[in-house]
Amino acid sequence: MKTTITVNGQARSLDLDTRTSLLDALREHLNLKGSKKGCDHGQCGACTVLVNGVRINSCLSLAVMHDGDEVTTIEGIGGEENLHPMQQAFLEQDAFQCGYCTPGQICSAVGMLKEAAENWPSQASEDLTGAIALTDAEIRERMSGNICRCSAYPQIIAAIRDVAGEVA
Amino acid sequence: MSSVKDWAAPNPVTENRSGIIGKGVERYEGKLKVTGTAAYAYEVEPPSAPAYGYLLAATIAKGRITAIDISAAEASPGVKLVWTHLNVPKQARRGERINPRSQRPANPALAGDRVEFFGQPVAFVAADTWENARAAANLIRVSYAAEPAVLDFRASLDLAEMPDGEEDVLIGDFEGAYARAPAQIDETYFSPLQNHVQMEPCATTAWWEGDKVTVHTSIQMVKGGQHALAETLAIPSEKVHLLTRYIGGGFGGKGQAYDDLTLAALGARALGQPVKLTYTRQQMFQATIHRPAVSMRVRLGAEPDGRLNAFAVEAVTHCARSASFVEHAANFSRNLYAAPNRLTGHRLVKMDIPHAGPMRAPGEASGMLSLECAMDELAEKLGIDPIELRLRNEPDVDPETGKPFSIRQLTECLNTGAQRFGWSRRNPKPGQVRDGRWLVGMGMAAAIRGNFLLPAKAGVRIDGTGVITLRQGMTDIGTGTYTILAQITAETMGVTMDEVKVELGDSEFPPAPGSGGQFGAATAGSAAFEANMNLRRALAELAIGDPNSPLYGGDPTYVTFGNGNIAIENRSESLATLVSRAAPDGVYVEGAISPAADARDYSQHTYGGHFAEVGVDTVTGEVRMRRMFGVFAAGRILNAKTAKSQVTGGMIWGVGTALTEGNVVDNRYGSFINQDMAGYLVPSHADIVDLDAIFLEEADDKANPMGIKGVGELGICGAGAAVANAIYNACGVRLRDFPMTPDKVLEGLMAKGL
Numbered sequence: 001m002k003t004t005i006t007v008n009g010q011a012r013s014l015d016l017d018t019r020t021s022l023l024d025a026l027r028e029h030l031n032l033k034g035s036k037k038g039c040d041h042g043q044c045g046a047c048t049v050l051v052n053g054v055r056i057n058s059c060l061s062l063a064v065m066h067d068g069d070e071v072t073t074i075e076g077i078g079g080e081e082n083l084h085p086m087q088q089a090f091l092e093q094d095a096f097q098c099g100y101c102t103p104g105q106i107c108s109a110v111g112m113l114k115e116a117a118e119n120w121p122s123q124a125s126e127d128l129t130g131a132i133a134l135t136d137a138e139i140r141e142r143m144s145g146n147i148c149r150c151s152a153y154p155q156i157i158a159a160i161r162d163v164a165g166e167v168a
Numbered sequence: 169m170s171s172v173k174d175w176a177a178p179n180p181v182t183e184n185r186s187g188i189i190g191k192g193v194e195r196y197e198g199k200l201k202v203t204g205t206a207a208y209a210y211e212v213e214p215p216s217a218p219a220y221g222y223l224l225a226a227t228i229a230k231g232r233i234t235a236i237d238i239s240a241a242e243a244s245p246g247v248k249l250v251w252t253h254l255n256v257p258k259q260a261r262r263g264e265r266i267n268p269r270s271q272r273p274a275n276p277a278l279a280g281d282r283v284e285f286f287g288q289p290v291a292f293v294a295a296d297t298w299e300n301a302r303a304a305a306n307l308i309r310v311s312y313a314a315e316p317a318v319l320d321f322r323a324s325l326d327l328a329e330m331p332d333g334e335e336d337v338l339i340g341d342f343e344g345a346y347a348r349a350p351a352q353i354d355e356t357y358f359s360p361l362q363n364h365v366q367m368e369p370c371a372t373t374a375w376w377e378g379d380k381v382t383v384h385t386s387i388q389m390v391k392g393g394q395h396a397l398a399e400t401l402a403i404p405s406e407k408v409h410l411l412t413r414y415i416g417g418g419f420g421g422k423g424q425a426y427d428d429l430t431l432a433a434l435g436a437r438a439l440g441q442p443v444k445l446t447y448t449r450q451q452m453f454q455a456t457i458h459r460p461a462v463s464m465r466v467r468l469g470a471e472p473d474g475r476l477n478a479f480a481v482e483a484v485t486h487c488a489r490s491a492s493f494v495e496h497a498a499n500f501s502r503n504l505y506a507a508p509n510r511l512t513g514h515r516l517v518k519m520d521i522p523h524a525g526p527m528r529a530p531g532e533a534s535g536m537l538s539l540e541c542a543m544d545e546l547a548e549k550l551g552i553d554p555i556e557l558r559l560r561n562e563p564d565v566d567p568e569t570g571k572p573f574s575i576r577q578l579t580e581c582l583n584t585g586a587q588r589f590g591w592s593r594r595n596p597k598p599g600q601v602r603d604g605r606w607l608v609g610m611g612m613a614a615a616i617r618g619n620f621l622l623p624a625k626a627g628v629r630i631d632g633t634g635v636i637t638l639r640q641g642m643t644d645i646g647t648g649t650y651t652i653l654a655q656i657t658a659e660t661m662g663v664t665m666d667e668v669k670v671e672l673g674d675s676e677f678p679p680a681p682g683s684g685g686q687f688g689a690a691t692a693g694s695a696a697f698e699a700n701m702n703l704r705r706a707l708a709e710l711a712i713g714d715p716n717s718p719l720y721g722g723d724p725t726y727v728t729f730g731n732g733n734i735a736i737e738n739r740s741e742s743l744a745t746l747v748s749r750a751a752p753d754g755v756y757v758e759g760a761i762s763p764a765a766d767a768r769d770y771s772q773h774t775y776g777g778h779f780a781e782v783g784v785d786t787v788t789g790e791v792r793m794r795r796m797f798g799v800f801a802a803g804r805i806l807n808a809k810t811a812k813s814q815v816t817g818g819m820i821w822g823v824g825t826a827l828t829e830g831n832v833v834d835n836r837y838g839s840f841i842n843q844d845m846a847g848y849l850v851p852s853h854a855d856i857v858d859l860d861a862i863f864l865e866e867a868d869d870k871a872n873p874m875g876i877k878g879v880g881e882l883g884i885c886g887a888g889a890a891v892a893n894a895i896y897n898a899c900g901v902r903l904r905d906f907p908m909t910p911d912k913v914l915e916g917l918m919a920k921g922l
């Protein structure tokens with residue numbers, strides 16, 4: 001099925017099997033292997049990408065559903081020569097070990113900060129309609145869809161905290 | 169064989185003139201990982217478009233395949249081949265070896281009609297796309313004749329037997345001393361079967377060039393994987409080029425090759441096309457190894473002052489029927505506490521479930537849960553602080569062998585941790601601290617894990633631009649190997665990290681044993697150090713023998729390296745100048761490390777202390793971590809950042825062990841009930857609050873030339889027990905059945921009328 005997805009700012013036209021997940025379209029058809037497959041069932045977050053600015057598990061979404069969408073993957077967040085501040089913070093805080101969950105964590109963190117800035121509430125929020133104070137508890141709750149089996153959690157929170165700044 | 173005496177003299181790493189050793193430099197391969205450009209096994213670009221493989225797994229625990237119909241699968245769109253035990257290409261028989269010095273025997277895939285565990289691969293499909301391969305695999309119809317199987321460990325404890333070639337270690341008169349002890353503890357603790365859940369599933373990309381196969385696979389041991397595949401295909405080892413540059417977590421579960429390696433290689437040969445094959449997450453649970461469950465009886469007999477007089481730690485565990493793996497869950501206790509009368513040993517139940525095998529700190533991780541909780545119980549019984557109880561049982565020499573410790577800072581770990589954590593604020597009486605509906609408590613545990621050095625080699629080359637490249641058939645499974653090898657190289661050669669390259673994970677590089685048993689850093693690092701020392705010698709000779717060098721004719725014993733230069737006092741030139749002039753093709757040398765014979769004269773371990781604070785929800789029985797702190801002593805630390813990440817990661821595994829992690833066998837089918845990450849709960853962000861760790865200053869000159877030790881497994885040892893003890897201190901519920909899920913805690917709370 002013909003599908004056009006704008007990936008990292010570039011329109012990409014593909015002829016896809018309707019069973020192909022967005023994750024497999026990225027990895028196997030567009031050679032964007034930064035998005036990882038950890039479970040293929042929406043349980044680990046390694047495949048997190050931003051679709052129209054919002055983070056999703058790309059393994060849980062069929063690629064053909066994204067005709068006309070804008071997708072940002074880790075490759076679009078920043079490259080070796082132009083690291084995104086979140087990537088830089090992950091490096092500095094040693095917020096990863098094996099690195100397999102890392103692209104998902106970073107995409108998720110970038111998406112999460114935007115959600116919080118727009119005052120989307122979470123389970124950890126005191127007030128469902130007011131401004132969100134991005135406490136560590138908020139960050140942890142909002143990042144909990146991204147598993148890190150190496151368990152770099154304290155370092156990941158520190159990295160996100162570096163980028164988000166201290167709570168006012 | 170070397171001697172520990174050879175390691176006593178100062179060397180560039182122990183002198184650490186430029187300060188690179190120990191520094192928390194960023195990961196060598198970090199930029200690749202944060203940008204998603206590090207290529208893991210399934211992501212490597214093959215020379216031409218690959219076919220996609222898919223495995224079909226058995227749905228019985230034990231029995232025989234009576235019929236297998238592949239016609240629909242073969243007719244399915246895009247399918248290139250369908251293999252079962254009836255038509256898979258010929259492989260060597262299981263256990264066969266043809267190559268001298270092979271580390272692993274043949275391990276054929278789809279080898280027969282026997283099914284030995286649920287999840288065992290029984291068919292393989294290759295197709296033009298992954299979707300087509302998966303669809304076709306699901307069209308295969310398999311009929312089985314199932315046979316009675318042993319599936320329930322707890323119900324099979326009476327089948328336990330002494331493992332082959334083992335015996336109990338009995339010192340003194342345990343039974344008599346225990347019977348006479350004024351204070352006794354006799355409890356049995358249960359730790360469940362656990363899964364590694366590495367984030368990257370096992371995967372292989374394979375292709376052939378002539379009679380040589382290239383495989384990129386996710387494995388912790390380069391040589392082991394290469395040899396296993398060569399034996400299985402019955403070809404010389406040199407005909408297998410195995411690469412494993414980035415590995416998405418191993419934790420022991422990728423210490424061996426699985427059928428993805430064999431079938432990708434065979435498939436690529438049959439199709440004349442590269443093949444990619446990965447396990448699904450479900451197959452990772454069912455068809456790779458796991459940490460076996462352990463039932464551990466602990467008996468402690470103590471004097472009123474807490475001194476242990478009698479001490480027994482007896483483990484019952486399990487492994488696959490055809491295997492002999494023993495989870496040595498009692499071993500750690502042989503070196504931990506003093507007691508004159510001692511009994512330790514293991515029993516094994518053979519079961520018809522997937523293979524048990526090593527998982528992060530095999531032995532200690534499950535074993536320490538028992539003794540470190542039992543010590544807490546004894547402390548309470550005697551009214552002694554749990555730290556004090558441990559200090560009173562601190563041995564002067566190894567309590568089993570009588571050998572001196574190379575260095576032992578357990579006391580310092582516990583005392584420092586107590587102070588930093590605020591242990592004095594703990595109320596020894598359980599159930600006293602309330603915070604709304606939460607009961608809050610603190611617990612602690614000791615940590616011990618052995619330290620090892622294995623034989624290894626490394627190669628190092630300097631080119632005419634002064635760039636130094638270290639090569640080793642070693643792996644980095646997230647442990648930081650790339651980074652520490654770069655640090656060792658930079659410090660030894662007196663250059664900056666920017667002038668060093670590290671290349672790992674290639675069977676054509678000088679071999680190292682790989683990542684496992686927390687021996688990686690010490691083993692690979694020491695070989696790298698020796699290679700660099702040899703490079704120093706080679707360059708010194710080169711300069712001294714070169715009339716155009718300012719060092720010409722000098723005395724090699726006075727040659728120094730630093731700031732990118734080679735020098736004798738004030739005569740110096742840059743390494744780049746020397747090599748480009750005197751050896752324009754570069755200089756390559758190798759180095760090797762082997763264990764010192766007399767290292768065995770010392771009892772050598774890494775140590776730590778864990779401190780945990782939890783809240784127990786009196787309404788739901790839920791346990792939440794509030795704080796956790798660890799203090800560790802593990803030799804000289806090469807990289808403050810990556811070493812700390814290793815131990816905090818291990819501590820978090822301990823939290824998972826205490827609170828959520830465990831798998832259960834479905835006694836009808838022999839499958840694991842939890843077969844994905846929604847059912848098997850590893851810790852997530854929200855579970856981990858305020859967790860930190862420090863290392864004590866240490867250098868162990870009996871360990872290796874650099875005085876370093878492993879840290880990858882130490883963090884998990886005892887960690888779960890500290891959490892369990894905190895739960896008890898919070899609410900007075902003593903659970904001996906891990907993990908301590910809300911249902912168990914709630915039952916305990918209700919029994920206490922809370």
Ligand code: FES
Nearest residue numbers: 040042044045059
């Ligand atoms: S791969 Fe998508 S959530 Fe795990």
Ligand code: FES
Nearest residue numbers: 097099148149150
């Ligand atoms: S870094 Fe390995 S899973 Fe997160």
